[in-house]
Amino acid sequence: MTMNWIAIGDISEIPLRGARCVKTPVGKVAVFRTAENEVFAIEDHCPHKGGPLSQGIVHGNAVTCPLHNWVISLETGKALGADEGAVRTIPVKNDNGALFIALESLALAAAE
Amino acid sequence: MAEQTPEKLVIIGNGMAPGRMLEELFEKAPGRYQVTIFNAEPRVNYDRIMLSPVLSGEKDYEEIIIHGDGWYIKHGITLYKGHKIIGIDRNAKTVTSDHGVTESYDKLVIATGSVPFIIPVPGKELQGVITYRDLDDVQAMLLAAQSREKAVVIGGGLLGLEAAAGLKARGMDVTVLHVMPTLMERQLDPAAGYLLQKAVEERGIKVLTKANTKRILGETRVEGIELEDGRIIPATLVVMAVGIRPNAGLAKDAGLAVNRGIVVDAGMKTSDGDIMALGECAEVDGMVYGLVAPLYEMARVAASHLAGDRKAAFVHSDTPTKLKVTGINLYSVGDFADGDGREEIVLRDATAGIYKRLVLKENRIIGSVLYGDTADGAWFNDLLKRGTDISEMRDTLIFGQAYQGGAPLDPTAAVAALQDDAEICGCNGVCKGKIVSTITSKGLTSLDEVRAHTKASASCGSCTGLVEQLMSLTLGDSYNPTAVQPVCGCTDLGHDEVRRLIKAKGLKTIPAVMQELEWKTSCGCAKCRPALNYYLVCDWPDEYADDYQSRFINERVHANIQKDGTYSVVPRMWGGVTNSQELRAIADVVDKFNVPMVKVTGGQRIDLLGIEKEDLPAVWADLGKAGFVSGQAYAKGLRTVKTCVGSEWCRFGTQDSTGLGIRIEKFMWGSWTPAKVKMAVSGCPRNCAEATCKDVGVVCVDSGYEIHFAGAAGLDIKGTEVLGLVRTEDEALEHIVALTQMYREQARYLERIYKWAKRVGLDEIRRQIMDDAEKRKAYYDRFVFSQKFAQVDPWSERVSGKDKHEFKPMATVGFNQAAE
Numbered sequence: 001m002t003m004n005w006i007a008i009g010d011i012s013e014i015p016l017r018g019a020r021c022v023k024t025p026v027g028k029v030a031v032f033r034t035a036e037n038e039v040f041a042i043e044d045h046c047p048h049k050g051g052p053l054s055q056g057i058v059h060g061n062a063v064t065c066p067l068h069n070w071v072i073s074l075e076t077g078k079a080l081g082a083d084e085g086a087v088r089t090i091p092v093k094n095d096n097g098a099l100f101i102a103l104e105s106l107a108l109a110a111a112e
Numbered sequence: 113m114a115e116q117t118p119e120k121l122v123i124i125g126n127g128m129a130p131g132r133m134l135e136e137l138f139e140k141a142p143g144r145y146q147v148t149i150f151n152a153e154p155r156v157n158y159d160r161i162m163l164s165p166v167l168s169g170e171k172d173y174e175e176i177i178i179h180g181d182g183w184y185i186k187h188g189i190t191l192y193k194g195h196k197i198i199g200i201d202r203n204a205k206t207v208t209s210d211h212g213v214t215e216s217y218d219k220l221v222i223a224t225g226s227v228p229f230i231i232p233v234p235g236k237e238l239q240g241v242i243t244y245r246d247l248d249d250v251q252a253m254l255l256a257a258q259s260r261e262k263a264v265v266i267g268g269g270l271l272g273l274e275a276a277a278g279l280k281a282r283g284m285d286v287t288v289l290h291v292m293p294t295l296m297e298r299q300l301d302p303a304a305g306y307l308l309q310k311a312v313e314e315r316g317i318k319v320l321t322k323a324n325t326k327r328i329l330g331e332t333r334v335e336g337i338e339l340e341d342g343r344i345i346p347a348t349l350v351v352m353a354v355g356i357r358p359n360a361g362l363a364k365d366a367g368l369a370v371n372r373g374i375v376v377d378a379g380m381k382t383s384d385g386d387i388m389a390l391g392e393c394a395e396v397d398g399m400v401y402g403l404v405a406p407l408y409e410m411a412r413v414a415a416s417h418l419a420g421d422r423k424a425a426f427v428h429s430d431t432p433t434k435l436k437v438t439g440i441n442l443y444s445v446g447d448f449a450d451g452d453g454r455e456e457i458v459l460r461d462a463t464a465g466i467y468k469r470l471v472l473k474e475n476r477i478i479g480s481v482l483y484g485d486t487a488d489g490a491w492f493n494d495l496l497k498r499g500t501d502i503s504e505m506r507d508t509l510i511f512g513q514a515y516q517g518g519a520p521l522d523p524t525a526a527v528a529a530l531q532d533d534a535e536i537c538g539c540n541g542v543c544k545g546k547i548v549s550t551i552t553s554k555g556l557t558s559l560d561e562v563r564a565h566t567k568a569s570a571s572c573g574s575c576t577g578l579v580e581q582l583m584s585l586t587l588g589d590s591y592n593p594t595a596v597q598p599v600c601g602c603t604d605l606g607h608d609e610v611r612r613l614i615k616a617k618g619l620k621t622i623p624a625v626m627q628e629l630e631w632k633t634s635c636g637c638a639k640c641r642p643a644l645n646y647y648l649v650c651d652w653p654d655e656y657a658d659d660y661q662s663r664f665i666n667e668r669v670h671a672n673i674q675k676d677g678t679y680s681v682v683p684r685m686w687g688g689v690t691n692s693q694e695l696r697a698i699a700d701v702v703d704k705f706n707v708p709m710v711k712v713t714g715g716q717r718i719d720l721l722g723i724e725k726e727d728l729p730a731v732w733a734d735l736g737k738a739g740f741v742s743g744q745a746y747a748k749g750l751r752t753v754k755t756c757v758g759s760e761w762c763r764f765g766t767q768d769s770t771g772l773g774i775r776i777e778k779f780m781w782g783s784w785t786p787a788k789v790k791m792a793v794s795g796c797p798r799n800c801a802e803a804t805c806k807d808v809g810v811v812c813v814d815s816g817y818e819i820h821f822a823g824a825a826g827l828d829i830k831g832t833e834v835l836g837l838v839r840t841e842d843e844a845l846e847h848i849v850a851l852t853q854m855y856r857e858q859a860r861y862l863e864r865i866y867k868w869a870k871r872v873g874l875d876e877i878r879r880q881i882m883d884d885a886e887k888r889k890a891y892y893d894r895f896v897f898s899q900k901f902a903q904v905d906p907w908s909e910r911v912s913g914k915d916k917h918e919f920k921p922m923a924t925v926g927f928n929q930a931a932e
Contacts, residue, residue, distance in 0.1 A: 008923040017635065017661040020922035031922060035635040052677040055665040057638040064638030066665040066673050071638070103925075 005093055005100035011039060012097065019054040019063070024103055029090055030054035031099065032074050034061055040074035041092045041101050047072075047085030118146040121418065122207055122215055124197045124362070125223035126151035128160060128571075129391035129407045131178055133221070136415035138187055144419070147189045148215050150207070153246060154194035156181060160246070161404055161539070161572045164437070167250050167278030170616050200366035202384055219386055219418060222363055222374060226356035226392035226402065231266065235328030241350045244275045256349040257282035264288075264337050264347040266325055268295040270435060272353035273308075276317050277437040279351070281616065287345055288312070289323040289337070299433040299444045303460075304467050304483040311440050311465070315618075320345075358393045358400050373400045378425035380414040390414045396426050403431045404539045404571055412541075432493055432538050434486070434574050439617045439628065443489035446479035446496050447471065454478070459510045468510055475503045488512035490578060491526060494534045527581040536578050539571035544582065551586045559583065600639035602631050607860035611647055620652050622659055636662075643861035646748065649784050650856050653898035660915065666746035669918055670906040671728055679728060680721040682745035683735050684781065687755045687774035687793075688716025697738030701731055715752030715790060717743050729919055732907035741781075741905040748862070749784045750791070750852075753777040754802070758795030758812065767812035769795035772841055776848060782903040783895070786859035786868070789852065804832045807865040808848055813837070817844040821851060821877075822869040830866055833874050836882040850891035851881050857894075 014020050014033040021044050022029045028044035030053045038061065044054045051067030061074045071080045077089040093100040123130045126149050134147065157179040165171040184191045195209035200220070208214045228243035230236055242252050253275070256263070260283045265276045268290030280286045288295075294305030295312070309319050324340035328350060336346040358373035369375040369383040373395030380388045380396075390410040392402055401407055409426060416424035432445035448471045450456075459468040466484035470477055470492065476499050480492040491513040495502060508515045513526040530536075532545030550556065550566045562579060563570040569579045584591045598604050605613070610629065619625045622644050626636060636644070641662035648656040660668050671679035683698070698718060702710055708722035723731055732742075745751060753776050756762065758769030773793040792803040793810040803809025805825040809832055811818045816839040820832035835851065838844050854877065859868040869877055880887045910916070 006925050008925065013917060013922055015661060015917065020917065023921045023924040025926055028921075049675065050677075052673075055669075055673060055677075057641060057664065058661065059635050059637045059641065060633055062637075067675065069638065101925075 003091060003102040003104065005102055008099050008101055010097050011037070011094065011099055014039075017058045019056070019058060021052070021054040022101065026103065028052070028054070029101060029103075030063075031092065031101070032058055032063060034058060034074070039092050039094050039099060041090035042072070042074060042077050043087040043090070045087060046070055047079060047087055048083065053087070118144060119218040120216060121145035121147045121219045121221065122217035123147065123149045123221045123223060124207065125149075125225055125391065125393075126153065126157050126191065127223060127225050127391060128157065128178065128404060129225075129411050130221060130223040131157040132408050132411035133223075133390065133415045133418075134187070134189075136412055137418050140415060140419035140421075145219070147187065148192070148217075149184075149189060150192045150195045150197050150209055150213075150215075152194070152196040153248070155247065156184070156191070156193075158247065159571060163244075163247065163250050164274035164278055166247075167253060167275065168281040168616065169278075170612065173247060197362060200362065200387075202366055202387070205386065217386075219388070221414065222382070222387065222389040222393060223391045224359040224362060224393045227359045228352060229355040229357055230352055231325060231354055233325055233327050235330060235334070236352075238328055238330045238334045239332055240330070240334035240348055241328060241352065244271055244351055244353045245356075253279060253349070253351065254282065257284050259348060260284060261348040262287070262346055263349040263351065264345055265351045265353060266337075267353035267355070268292070268319065268321070269298070269353065269355070270296065270433065272351070273312060273435060274437055275351050275353050276312070277315065277440075279349075280315055280317050284349070286316075287318040287320065287347070289325060289339070289345075290319070290321045291324055293321050295319065295321070296433075296435075296442075299481075300442065300483075301448050301469060301481050303458075303469070304442065304444070304481045307465060307467050307483050308435075308440065308442060315439075356392065356402060358395065360393050363389065363393070371395050371398075378413070378427075379417050379422065380410055380426065381417070388414055388417070397428065399428060403433070405429075405431045405541055408540055429497070432489060434489075434572065441482075441484060441486045443482040443486035444480065445489070445493050446477070448479035448481055457506075457510045470510060472502070475501050475506075477502060488526075490534070490536065490538075490575070491530070493538075494530065497535070527578060528585055536582065537566075537568040537571070537575045539575075540567040542566050542568040547579065547582050548586050551583060556583075557587065557591065599643060600637055602626075602633040602636050602640050603629060605629060607643065607863075610644070611651075611858075611860075614647050614651055620648065620655055621657075622648065622662060638664075646784060646786065646861050649902075650898070653901045667748070668915075669725065669728060670732075670742050670744075670746065670910065671723070672746045674721065676722075678722045678724055680719050680745075681723055681728070681731055681735075682713065682717050682719050682743035683740035684743040684777075685717055686777050687753055687770050689755075689770060689774065690718075694738055694740065697735060697740070701734050704734065705731055713745070713752075715745075716754050717745065717752060719745070726919055726921075729910050729916070733911045736905075736908055736911055740907075742907045744781065747784065748787050749782070750777070750780045750789050752790055753780075754790070754792040754806075756793075756795050756800040758793075762795055764798060765795035765812070766814050767795060767817065767841070769793040769801065769810070769812050772810065772812075772817070772844065773801075775841070776845060779845060780849065780852065780895075780899075782905075783852070783856070783899060784902065785852065785856055787862050787864045789855075789865065791848075805829070806832065808851065810844060810848070816840065819844060819847055819851075822866040822874070824864065824866045828866070833869065835878060846888065846892050847881055849895050850888040851877070853891040853895040854880060857891075 008022050017035050019030050019032045029041050030044035032040045044052050046053055046065040048070045051065040053063050053065055055066045056063040062071050064071050070083050073080055077087040079085045091102040159176040159178050162176040195211050197207050198210050199208045206214050206216045228245045242249055257279055263279045263284045263286045265272045265288045268288050276286045276288045294302045295308050312319055326338045326340045329336040334350050336344055338344050360370045360374045363374040364370040374389040374393050376382055376389050376394045376396055380390050382389050391407050413424045413426045430446050435442050455472045457470045469481045471479035477496040482489050502509055530544050533543045535543050547566050547568050556562050569576045599607055617628055619628055625644050645659050645662040666672050671681050705727050707720045711719045713719050753773040755770045755773030759765035759767055789807045791808045792801040792806045794801040794803040795812050803811050804820055805823040809820040816837055818837050819835040821835050823832035824830040855865055
């Protein structure tokens with residue numbers, strides 16, 4: 001499957017160790033920028049009780065959900081530690097700071 | 113054997129060496145001697161090596177006591193505190209103190225220690241010129257440091273630098289004068305001396321080398337120092353730390369052989385067979401000693417002889433030097449002068465501030481100087497002592513033990529590889545085998561127990577890490593290295609340790625804390641970052657830039673997140689009082705933004721629930737126009753001051769409780785605290801504002817204001833404790849503010865006042881806030897200072913555009929874009 005990359009903005013619009021969310025027809029996507037300037041995108045919906053992950057504290061390559069402190073890996077979308085669960089990860093492209101996401105996997109999931 | 117009358121053992125001096133000797137003696141020959149000690153200092157035996165941490169504020173006197181009063185009682189020792197011996201009568205075998213007490217002896221031990229060397233310059237007797245030797249000197253320095261004025265330390269050796277760092281930590285402007293071209297030239301080579309000077313200067317301490325003092329200036333009090341080259345350095349305190357000399361006058365007067373020190377043989381006997389000498393006053397084989405390890409060795413030998421073992425003999429060995437200034441690591445041992453037939457291996461890493469130098473002779477280490485990274489000090493010292501041939505590992509030797517033989521970088525591997533007789537604790541001469549066997553045979557599980565049984569790491573503490581590694585090697589996973597609960601998985605340090613080190617090391621950013629305290633993760637976690645952010649906001653209110661990314665979402669967007677991701681907004685209503693105009697503004701906001709729920713809170717506020725994040729700035733803008741500021745209902749900070757109507761309306765009211773509540777709230781709003789703080793003021797003991805289950809409460813009475821604290825009405829339910837009664841409203845405010853500041857400075861993040869109070873003790877809090885007016889004022893002033901930076905309404909800041917990214921989606925995309 002070829003990816004359709006959708007421009008979402010520039011990396012400088014996301015604070016370091018922070019996140020912004022992107023509204024899409026298939027729900028909110030949380031886009032993270034880590035201390036190391038890496039960018040990740042995952043569903044903005046904690047596998048535990050649906051908390052908005054984009055509002056959590058970002059540390060290393062993980063985010064802690066603001067509702068009940070689940071820690072979610074930004075790389076795999078999986079809950080870390082003793083908790084079990086996962087969110088979908090979304091492909092991100094960082095082209096010299098210009099950010100793009102590809103929504104196929106979410107769209108497919110929504111169509112299921 | 114029939115019971116014998118114990119022999120009389122008299123000891124002159126109560127320092128660390130005789131203290132250690134007695135410990136060994138009681139173990140080797142319990143009950144053999146009836147012991148009497150004369151101590152010129154009016155106190156028990158304490159750890160002199162730890163005076164510098166007391167000076168810098170990292171430890172209290174109580175923490176450095178070696179033998180408390182109970183120890184003397186338990187061993188039946190008569191201790192004359194504050195008695196100086198003025199004469200020894202060797203014929204009568206008696207000693208006499210300056211208070212006229214005469215005691216006879218069978219065996220006498222002289223342990224009079226040393227006296228600081230005073231350089232013979234004009235002005236040396238002026239007030240404000242002191243030495244650095246005992247607790248009295250530390251107390252004199254602490255007193256002088258309160259002025260926050262200028263101090264000069266003469267002497268750039270171990271003691272002088274520790275004194276300088278301590279005075280600087282206490283807020284003085286410090287200059288170190290050193291006669292030689294580089295610091296600590298007896299322990300460090302010039303390169304390491306230079307690095308040390310840089311590190312000292314980075315702490316804001318001025319260093320002048322090649323500085324010869326000509327005279328000390330002043331009439332009755334010291335005003336400054338004049339150097340040989342004519343320079344004048346103003347000072348209100350001069351500390352002389354240029355060296356010590358053995359205190360042998362008493363022995364000399366008694367006719368004993370005295371050279372530099374009291375001459376003793378390898379069994380610690382003086383020229384009189386019934387008199388021994390040990391410690392800094394003793395001279396063995398032409399050498400006198402000042403570091404603790406050889407002094408403890410003397411103590412061991414002396415105890416053996418007193419117990420009847422005549423074979424024990426003192427042997428000279430090189431003692432490694434370590435500097436006890438937090439954040440500066442250096443280690444040196446042996447001989448490191450250049451010379452024929454000597455080679456050296458040097459490693460420099462300027463960026464990391466690391467310098468390592470090994471001096472070799474015939475393929476054996478004879479000296480080592482480590483600066484910055486001293487982890488391999490013990491290993492190099494071990495190779496030196498053993499005279500190990502290092503030609504096999506010469507290429508990688510300087511990188512340390514972990515790099516030998518391709519062994520993995522397991523931190524315990526280095527310790528595991530050490531031989532059983534490798535020395536772990538240099539101060540107390542404890543080797544690895546002794547520690548391991550004691551742990552096993554006595555079933556020890558904590559560091560304190562290991563310290564108690566083996567003395568390892570019980571003096572200067574710098575080998576604590578090694579001892580802990582040995583414990584985890586010996587005990588495996590069952591060993592829990594820190595009895596203190598670490599802040600989180602990112603560190604082994606507990607909250608108190610972290611708070612102490614932030615202050616002691618002057619750490620002012622989260623990355624600096626993580627770097628200096630060796631955080632195990634690159635940027636912390638959701639537990640430690642908010643805690644560190646709070647500690648830094650609290651400790652450096654004017655300098656620290658609040659890190660919003662380390663705050664919980666509620667404090668970042670100044671509203672409370674709800675289960676569906678919407679927010680609730682609580683405007684501040686001072687003291688719970690409102691009016692028609694405010695209520696109308698709230699009603700308008702409710703209509704305009706379709707707020708689904710309006711609720712009155714337990715803290716006498718109105719809560720607007722179900723607001724979308726994107727609407728927050730607009731909601732605040734409308735509320736702001738009506739004069740509202742944020743109610744901080746989300747903050748680890750001052751939440752609400754609940755009041756009753758008090759003397760203004762109520763027929764029972766004794767004071768204006770509403771007015772006081774509003775005054776407290778207007779004074780204290782915006783302050784960050786370790787956990788939320790809820791207050792209340794009741795106008796009479798009927799207590800309608802429920803002040804007696806709050807973090808801080810006031811119950812007004814006819815005679816004034818009864819201040820309460822440490823209540824709880826959440827997970828735990830607990831009535832308050834009474835702090836005390838004050839007469840006026842002004843006093844009530846000052847006491848409450850001081851109490852809150854004390855809590856801000858001491859509590860662990862997320863620790864409510866009642867838990868903190870339980871931990872530090874109610875009496876201690878009452879003592880500092882009610883009884884000590886000076887402390888109270890200081891707390892009050894620090895709170896007022898920090899409020900200058902904290903009382904900014906976050907809502908108006910956001911409305912004016914600050915961090916507006918927080919409230920808008922970065923982008924809104926549809927599938928049509930994807931089809932382009």
